Amino acid sequence: MGGAIFFFNHEMADGRLNEFVQNQKALEGLQAEIEKVVQGAAIRFGLILPQKYPDIKPLPPAPGDMRYYWDWYYSMKALVLEQG
DSSP states (O other): HHHHHHHHHHHHTTOOOOOHHHHHHHHHHHHHHHHHHHHHHHHHHEEEOOOSSOSSSSSSOOSSTEEEHHHHHHHHHHHHHOOO
């Protein structure tokens, strides 16, 4: 879905999409679906989403069994790339 949003934004910025209002609605729908997926992943995997990160730098350890989203994301990415 993120790729679709990038595509629409890129094409609109370059003037290749004329139906701006319809495409804007499609983008908003995709963004809403992405938000649902992210919220579901946060609940399922015990993630702290970036918008909920504490305003402390560097970040303190995540509480309890929770993980910061980007730490989890990069560990999952490495695992997928490792498995090829």
